[in-house]
Amino acid sequence: MFFVFDGVDGAGKSTQLNLFADWLRTRGLDVDCCSDPGTTELGHQMRKLLLGNHAIEIHMRSEMLMFMTARCQLVEQKIRPALAAGKTVVCDRYVFSTVVYQGHAGNLDPDEVWQVNQVATAGLMPDLTFIFDLDVESASQRLGESRDRMESRGSDYFQQVRDGFLEEAKRWPDVTRVIDASGDIESIQATIRQAAEPLLEKRPG
Ligand code: ADP
Numbered sequence: 001m002f003f004v005f006d007g008v009d010g011a012g013k014s015t016q017l018n019l020f021a022d023w024l025r026t027r028g029l030d031v032d033c034c035s036d037p038g039t040t041e042l043g044h045q046m047r048k049l050l051l052g053n054h055a056i057e058i059h060m061r062s063e064m065l066m067f068m069t070a071r072c073q074l075v076e077q078k079i080r081p082a083l084a085a086g087k088t089v090v091c092d093r094y095v096f097s098t099v100v101y102q103g104h105a106g107n108l109d110p111d112e113v114w115q116v117n118q119v120a121t122a123g124l125m126p127d128l129t130f131i132f133d134l135d136v137e138s139a140s141q142r143l144g145e146s147r148d149r150m151e152s153r154g155s156d157y158f159q160q161v162r163d164g165f166l167e168e169a170k171r172w173p174d175v176t177r178v179i180d181a182s183g184d185i186e187s188i189q190a191t192i193r194q195a196a197e198p199l200l201e202k203r204p205g
């Protein structure tokens, strides 16, 4: 079983992912958590290039391909082997982020980004992606002062990110759940668990 937590920055993805992984473990599942980009050595290096506040010029298409490179490594080195070993994988961000940040908000063609993703992941898709939705101002308040390279792109970009996620969620209703991230931590977690429950019950073994 493969779950992804995706959506706007500052919405509470990491907070909820950790609570969800703990809950899965209490149910006896062997859980691997990962971050995209990240988790592998190549992923960490790409992450530093992509999110560090440096002066390197990176074209939007280069940026998209760098995210895809990190993802390819994550899929082949971690996610696919974990799933093959019967583990449950919970990943912080995945394909929707690239389709939205570099596609919808970054002016690349979202369909082209989907095509590149197909190559990068060799078609490995999550069973369910939670898409965290929160208005730009609340998200910005939660983030506080510190901003990485993506997070410093300003509120117009973030509005496009938010709209892009909602549009993609509408396109893929069977494999996504939009999570209203404006509530308190416990009630959001309860919603997530409820949405995952039917999938966990269906699971073989
Ligand atoms: P993300 O991973 O989506 O960027 P985080 O989980 O890091 O978001 O949360 C961003 C900040 O908001 C953290 O300081 C976190 O403690 C806080 N936070 C998370 N969920 C909530 C919530 N439901 N209500 C208020 N603050 C929250």
Ligand code: MG
Binding pocket: 013, 014, 015, 092
């Ligand atoms: Mg996070």
